[in-house]
Each structure stands twice: as structure tokens, then as C-alpha cells.
Amino acid sequence: MSGFLPFLLREYRLSLVRLGDHLTQAAFFVMIATLFPLAVGPSPDLLTSLGVSIIWIAALMSALPSFDRLFADDYRGGWLEQICLSPHALHAYVLAKIVSWYLFALLPLLAITPLLMLFFNLPWMLTLPLIASLALGLAALMLLGAIASALTLGARRTAMLVALLILPLAIPIVVFGVMATQSVLQEQSPSAHFSLLSALVLFLLVVSPVASVAGLRSALEDG
Amino acid sequence: MTIKLRAIALKRGSRWLYEDIHLQIKAGEVVVLRGPNGCGKSSLLRAVAGFLPLEEGAVLLDDAPLDLQDAECRLQASWYSSNDGLNGEFTARQNLQIMAGLFGQSADLSPALEKDILGLSSFLDIETRLLSTGQRQRLALSCLHFNLGAEALWLLDEPNSGLDADGRAAFEALLAAHQADGGYVLMASHIALSDSLLHTTFEMGSSDITGRGV
Numbered sequence: 001m002s003g004f005l006p007f008l009l010r011e012y013r014l015s016l017v018r019l020g021d022h023l024t025q026a027a028f029f030v031m032i033a034t035l036f037p038l039a040v041g042p043s044p045d046l047l048t049s050l051g052v053s054i055i056w057i058a059a060l061m062s063a064l065p066s067f068d069r070l071f072a073d074d075y076r077g078g079w080l081e082q083i084c085l086s087p088h089a090l091h092a093y094v095l096a097k098i099v100s101w102y103l104f105a106l107l108p109l110l111a112i113t114p115l116l117m118l119f120f121n122l123p124w125m126l127t128l129p130l131i132a133s134l135a136l137g138l139a140a141l142m143l144l145g146a147i148a149s150a151l152t153l154g155a156r157r158t159a160m161l162v163a164l165l166i167l168p169l170a171i172p173i174v175v176f177g178v179m180a181t182q183s184v185l186q187e188q189s190p191s192a193h194f195s196l197l198s199a200l201v202l203f204l205l206v207v208s209p210v211a212s213v214a215g216l217r218s219a220l221e222d223g
Numbered sequence: 224m225t226i227k228l229r230a231i232a233l234k235r236g237s238r239w240l241y242e243d244i245h246l247q248i249k250a251g252e253v254v255v256l257r258g259p260n261g262c263g264k265s266s267l268l269r270a271v272a273g274f275l276p277l278e279e280g281a282v283l284l285d286d287a288p289l290d291l292q293d294a295e296c297r298l299q300a301s302w303y304s305s306n307d308g309l310n311g312e313f314t315a316r317q318n319l320q321i322m323a324g325l326f327g328q329s330a331d332l333s334p335a336l337e338k339d340i341l342g343l344s345s346f347l348d349i350e351t352r353l354l355s356t357g358q359r360q361r362l363a364l365s366c367l368h369f370n371l372g373a374e375a376l377w378l379l380d381e382p383n384s385g386l387d388a389d390g391r392a393a394f395e396a397l398l399a400a401h402q403a404d405g406g407y408v409l410m411a412s413h414i415a416l417s418d419s420l421l422h423t424t425f426e427m428g429s430s431d432i433t434g435r436g437v
Contacts, residue, residue, distance in 0.1 A: 002294075006324040013321075017312040078306030084292050085272060085300045086325045220274045 003088025007096035015104040021066070026108040029062035033116045044121045051120025052130060052181045056174055058116075059109050059134055060141065064166060066105055067145030068158040070097060071216060075153050080216055090213045098146050098208070106138045129184040136197045137177040143204035144169050150215030154222050173200060224285050224298075225249050226376065226407055231280035233266050240266055242279065246425060250374060253398055253408040255416060258427035264411035265304070267427075268378045271409060272302055291376070298407075304380035307363035311352030315343065315362050318351055326369040340400075341365045341393050356385035364394060367401075377401060379410035395420045 015022065036054045037047055074080055083093050110131050117127065148165040152158040180193035225247055232242035240263035248254050256264045269275040271282055273292045282289045284298055291300040302308075309318045320330045336344065341361040346354060354362065360382070367377055383394050391414070398408060399420055416422050 003325075006321075009324070010321050013317065014310065014312065073310075076306060077310060078302075078304060078308040079310070081272070081274065081302050081304070081306070082308040082322070082325060084274065085302050087294050087327055088325065089294070221276065 003086070003092040004096055007088070007093045008100060011096050011100035015100055019104070022105045022108060025062050025066055025105055026112055029058055029109050030112060030116065032058040032061055033119060037119055047120045048122060051117065051122045052126070052185070053178050054120065055113060055116050055130065056134070056137070056178050059113075059138060060170065060174065062109065063106060063138060063141055064145070064163045065159055067142075067149050067166070068152065068162040070101060070146060070149040071153060071212075072149070072158070075216070075219055080220060084220070090216055091209050094146065094150075094209045094212045094216070098142055102139060102142050106142060109138065110134055123185070126181060126184060129190055130181045133177040133180040133190075133194070133197060136194070136201055137173045140173045140197070140201045140204050141166065141170055143201070143208035146208050147211045147215065150212040150219070153215065153219035173197070176200070224374075226289065226298075226409075227283040227286075228267075228271065229281050229283060231267070231270065231282075232278040233263060233270055233275065234278050235263075235266060239278075241427070244280070244427075248376075248407045248409055250405045250407060251402050253402060253410070253416070253420065253422035255422055255424045256409070256411040256427055257413070257424055262427045264427060265380050268304075268380050268409065268411060271376075272300060272378050299375040301367045301369075301375055301377050303363055303367060303378070303382050305384075307359065308366075309351050309359065309363055312350065314348050314350055315354065315358075316347045318362065319343075319347075319366065322366040323369050328369050340396050341390070357387055357390055360385045361390060361393070364397065367397070374405045374407065375401075376407040376409065379408065379412075381412055382410055383412060383414050391417075398422075 033055055036050070036058075040046060040050065071080075080090070080093075083090055113131055113134060114127055117124075117130065122130075144166050145162065148162045149158075152161050152165070155161060176193045176197045180190045180197060183190045183193060228244055228246040231244040231246075233240045233244075244267065246254065256267065258264055266275055270277055271291070273290060289298065290296055291298065308322070310321075313321070316332070319332055323332065324330060336347075341364060343362060343365055346358055346362075351359060351362065364382060367379075383391050386394055395417060398416075401408060402421065
């Protein structure tokens, strides 16, 4: 795809500048997950049974608020106009944005997950399935977030709007993600849940760039 | 080749801006749109670039429809508006490199900076958000050249509003060079160009706004 690498390079440089924002998000993730043991009480059995779900919800809640900024700066700054008239396609830009946002904003959440598992007394054998399911789930969430972010460009107070748009669509992601990990805990095969989660990611990988580009184009009409 | 705007009608929301604009830009011609605020100069530029859909009419290049956003388009276009596509967090040099990369030029800026008509060298390593309005405008205007289709169409929305006298002279030198290359320029501006630069003025009065049904 023409232009993908130059776009990725720009997003990479931009992410380095904004590393602080992304790390704040990771800190927020830790904070939410830390509050639960304090609120629920120190019973190890209860925490173990709730742990996977809480980590999932915390990841969701810390990832969501950032999505409204995904395209907003480039839209206001006139970068989208330049892309439209360049030899490169908006599709390549959208994909580069998604890939770099995933690497810089969402991968840190995965890196911290093993630490959070300690808080909930989760067995070590869950590390791999939990991180794998979160990696797939956050990828699907990211792709949904791109659509919502592109569609709400130009609207006011978009952070809540984007969250409201995404959350209902994120229900299957959470259900399959949590079940994939829980089934390992119950010594069953998680492969069905992982297959469904991967199918969701692949489906969104096709749909999301197309829908996002359509959203960006319609926002440009108002520009 | 000639770019023709034929019977263009534009709407913003439910309001008609105008319904019958005819305009021609020949190779090597600079056309300046003038008119009161809100008469639709920027909208016309956005429509020619293809960001704003036309209600009626067509943009033609020698009688064939012109779609500037098509990568296969015979004519290339450069765009300038106050939302200049530069990122405030990058230094001026980084922004130039990114713009050069976008239009397929090498990241080595030395050939581009050799002439340096707009005088960028004094602030190349400063973060773009710290530049003054005029400096930032110079930086953005210098990116017009990265679209190396020599006879590109330049669509410029208020390109000289923040420039000082030197800057305006430099900007006109840039236009003259583009004119000599056989390029096209369509710009909206409140600041008159000097008479030494050959240009045509297109008046867009409020009389063009018609009371057509809402």
C-alpha cells in the first residue's frame, strides 16, 4: 500500500513526542485495577475469581477515553487535506495510525498485565492466555475506536460520545475475551473463544479502514 | 491546458452561496478571488480541491472532468490554508521532511533549501508551535514546492495574511517562479498583489448570493 511506511514513520515520531499521554493511560489502567481489591476486600478466593474480568474491564476503561483524539489533531491541523491531494491514499494513513496507536498506547497495557495478576492472586499459567486474549481484544477495540473517532470528527465533546458508540459494540469482545481466559482456569480448551475473537479482529480489520476513511471524507466536507 | 469552472453552484448546510460561477485558469495564470467575508471564497477553493461536493456544475481540465484527489490525475495540486498540515510538536525541519516524504521527495532538504526564497534557515530547528504566525506561514508556503509536477495547481486560502513586507515580496517571487513554470494558481486573498506580478482578479460580490429556495 503506497505511503504506509512514510505515514508510519510520522506517527512513530508523533508517538515519541506524546509518550507521556500514552504512559498516563497505562497508569490509569493500574489505578482502576488497584481500586478493586481495596473495594472488594482481601479475600483471595473472591479476587481470583473476579481477577480476569476486572483486568479486562480496567483495560477497556483506560483505552476508551483516548480514542476520540485519534484523528482530531490531524483533522483540525489540515493534515488530512494534504494527504488527499498527495499521491498517497487515506487508507494507508488510517492503517498507519491504527498500527502505531496500538503499539504505543495499547501494548504498554499488556506489558503491565502480569503485575496486575499478582494483585488478584491469579495463577501463572493464566499469563499467556490473558495477554493473548487482551492483545486480540484491544486490537478489535482499536479498530472500532477508529471508526467511532472518524465519525465523530467535528462534533463537540466527543470523548463521551465515542465511548458510548463503542461500548455496546465491545460487548462480544469482552465476553469472548474473558471466557477464553476463564476456560483455561477451568482446565477447558480455550481455542473456540480465541477463534471467535480472532475472527472479530479480522472482520474489523477489513471493515474499519474503509468506514474510517468514509468518516474522514465526510468530515472534510465541513472543514 | 486550461482549468475551467463551469456553472458551479455551492451550498453550505442549507444556505446557497452562489449558483453560477464561471471561471477559467490558463497555464501560467494567477487568479485571485476577492470578496467580502462569507461570500464563499474558501468554499470555492475546497470545492475545486474536491473536499466539498458541488451541488451543480463541474471542474474541467480541457473539457474532461478534473478529480484532483485521484492519484492518477493528470494535474497535481498543492493546498494551503491556515490549517496548514504542519504539526506543532515537530521542528520546522521535521515538518519539511514529512511534507517532502508525503509528496514522494527525498528527506534530504539541501536542494530545496539552497534557494530558500522564504528565508527559513533562521528557524529550521525550532519547534513549529513556537514559531510566529508569519514564520509558520513561510514554512507552510515553502512546502508548496514539494509537489514537483511543475505545472501543478496551487490552491491557496489567505496565503499572505500573516506575512511582513519582505515575506510578501518573497511570496510573490514564489508565485512568479511557479507562473514561469507554467503552473496554475487560484488563491483567495484580502491583500492585493503588487502590479509587477501578472494576475487576474475575480470579484465575488454578495450579489452572487441568491435567494434560492432553502
